[in-house]
Amino acid sequence: xxxxxxxxxxHDAKRVGLKAVQWLDDxxxxxxxxxxxxxxxxxxxxxxxxxxxxATLMFFTIQIASGIVLATLYAPSAAQAYDSLVYIDTTVPFxxxxxxxxxxxxxxxxxxxxxxxxxxxxxxxYKYPRELTWVAGVLLCVTTLGLAFTGQIMRWDADAYWGLxxxxxxxDRAPVIGNQVRALVLGGPDISGATLTRFFALHVFVLxxxxxxxxxxxxxxxxxxxxxxxxxxxxxxxxATYREGYEARTKKTGVPFYPDAARRDMVVCGALLIALVGxxxxxxxxxxxxxxxxxxxxxxxxxxxxxLWIFAALALLPPSVETPLLLIGPxxxxxxxxxxxxxxxxxxxxxxxxxxxxxxxxxxxxxxxxLTVLGMKSxxxxxxxxxxxxxxxxxxxxxxxxxxxxxxxEFQFAQCRNCHAIGxxxxxxxxxxxxxxxxxxxxxxxxxxxxxxxxxPAYGKTLSSAETQALVAYLTTLDGGDLRAAIPGAxxxxxxxxxxxxxxx
Numbered sequence: 001x002x003x004x005x006x007x008x009x010x011h012d013a014k015r016v017g018l019k020a021v022q023w024l025d026d027x028x029x030x031x032x033x034x035x036x037x038x039x040x041x042x043x044x045x046x047x048x049x050x051x052x053x054x055a056t057l058m059f060f061t062i063q064i065a066s067g068i069v070l071a072t073l074y075a076p077s078a079a080q081a082y083d084s085l086v087y088i089d090t091t092v093p094f095x096x097x098x099x100x101x102x103x104x105x106x107x108x109x110x111x112x113x114x115x116x117x118x119x120x121x122x123x124x125x126y127k128y129p130r131e132l133t134w135v136a137g138v139l140l141c142v143t144t145l146g147l148a149f150t151g152q153i154m155r156w157d158a159d160a161y162w163g164l165x166x167x168x169x170x171x172d173r174a175p176v177i178g179n180q181v182r183a184l185v186l187g188g189p190d191i192s193g194a195t196l197t198r199f200f201a202l203h204v205f206v207l208x209x210x211x212x213x214x215x216x217x218x219x220x221x222x223x224x225x226x227x228x229x230x231x232x233x234x235x236x237x238x239x240a241t242y243r244e245g246y247e248a249r250t251k252k253t254g255v256p257f258y259p260d261a262a263r264r265d266m267v268v269c270g271a272l273l274i275a276l277v278g279x280x281x282x283x284x285x286x287x288x289x290x291x292x293x294x295x296x297x298x299x300x301x302x303x304x305x306x307x308l309w310i311f312a313a314l315a316l317l318p319p320s321v322e323t324p325l326l327l328i329g330p331x332x333x334x335x336x337x338x339x340x341x342x343x344x345x346x347x348x349x350x351x352x353x354x355x356x357x358x359x360x361x362x363x364x365x366x367x368x369x370x371l372t373v374l375g376m377k378s379x380x381x382x383x384x385x386x387x388x389x390x391x392x393x394x395x396x397x398x399x400x401x402x403x404x405x406x407x408x409x410e411f412q413f414a415q416c417r418n419c420h421a422i423g424x425x426x427x428x429x430x431x432x433x434x435x436x437x438x439x440x441x442x443x444x445x446x447x448x449x450x451x452x453x454x455x456x457p458a459y460g461k462t463l464s465s466a467e468t469q470a471l472v473a474y475l476t477t478l479d480g481g482d483l484r485a486a487i488p489g490a491x492x493x494x495x496x497x498x499x500x501x502x503x504x505x
Contacts, residue, residue, distance in 0.1 A: 041254035042261050043229040052116035054265035055272055059109035066102040076200035078193035081156040085288045099285035105276055106148050110306050113141050122361060124349030125228040126341040128239040133221035138337045140214040143207055150203035152304050161292030162301030164191050165457055173323045190458045231349035238346060308375030309368045393423045407474025410467050435480035445472045
């Protein structure tokens with residue numbers, strides 16, 4: 001029987017291709033990995049609760065793909081970053097849509113990861129033998145939030161500038177090493193081009209690389225220890241017997257991940273992908289907003305939605321507990337979450353048998369939701385009616401030297417009173433300065449004006465040295481009036497002022 005030459009060629013091509021695949025599999029084990037990943041057996045009852053991890057992975061893949069394209073168009077320099085984003089939005093074909101996909105998929109990735117983390121906690125899936133799987137998930141969640149925060153900085157607009165300022169001020173509060181940590185974060189004493197370069201490296205190289213490594217370990221742990229079963233009342237986790245029982249149950253009643261469990265993942269991921277495209281097309285990209293302007297004290301910076309609850313919590317905290325909570329709270333919270341399964345790695349997994357865990361999760365979710373709403377509405381917004389045209393109280397300009405009067409003018413024209421009150425008149429965003437001379441020395445005032453701190457921007461590049469000296473000279477006279485006698489040398493200074501000729505007062 002004659003076989004057509006075309007069929008012989010196809011047969012030979014298949015044989016050569018099969019040998020090439022076999023050679024590659026022999027050297028790399030690629031087919032073994034694929035077979036083990038796609039066809040490993042999972043519990044039969046692993047249904048719709050288990051789709052959030054796959055959805056997170058899909059959004060992360062979109063982030064990587066869209067981020068690579070955007071990195072070829074973005075100019076990571078302080079002088080060109082903002083304009084490059086405008087160029088992408090207005091000139092590059094579908095550039096605005098690409099940025100929208102990247103931005104909205106970032107939020108979706110973080111949201112899905114938080115839901116996945118909550119589901120694992122609620123079902124007790126962190127218990128033996130999946131403790132390290134949970135730890136990798138917690139670290140992956142922190143890394144993902146870091147990607148979201150650094151992504152906001154890439155917009156290099158007013159929100160990014162003030163967000164960096166607040167972040168730097170938090171780092172500056174660390175005892176002993178605060179200045180060094182702030183300089184490490186900003187790449188110098190203030191926000192500059194070096195700052196953007198550092199955050200670009202974090203956003204494009206360091207954090208994605210860390211996320212990929214953690215994700216690889218997380219998936220390996222899932223394959224090694226299996227997907228946890230749906231929790232049942234009375235199904236107690238005992239490290240001595242759990243693994244043997246799990247393997248027996250999975251072998252007896254389990255199903256292959258593909259196509260049984262993967263089918264649900266594909267349905268949910270497909271629906272979410274359609275929703276992402278629709279939201280991106282309808283809402284467009286995030287920013288960039290207004291150009292960063294350190295002299296614009298009317299700016300009302302606001303972080304992206306995922307961080308609004310932190311923004312609100314910090315704004316509502318009493319000043320006395322703000323710094324300790326900022327420096328101690330996040331590390332302790334992350335350490336507690338990571339260590340939690342090592343103290344609770346056995347026992348019941350059913351939520352109905354773990355009421356404290358359910359109540360804790362409800363409190364966290366409701367609290368974060370309420371704070372997010374407060375972060376959008378900003379009910380603590382300061383009184384910003386003290387414009388430059390409003391005169392300073394007379395009692396705070398009398399009996400001042402010419403240098404101090406010049407400082408009072410600088411205080412007025414630099415719009416300091418929009419944030420700071422004197423004698424009850426002025427803004428409320430910053431602390432009241434009526435008695436600032438009793439709290440800060442000359443050198444401390446100079447440093448505060450030039451370098452900023454807390455929520456105050458740095459004015460070192462806005463005010464000249466002479467203007468700074470005049471302003472600080474005026475601030476050193478603000479001692480609350482009747483408190484002057486408590487300050488060493490203040491009485492002599494006041495007597496010399498009273499003896500001055502009227503023309504110089």
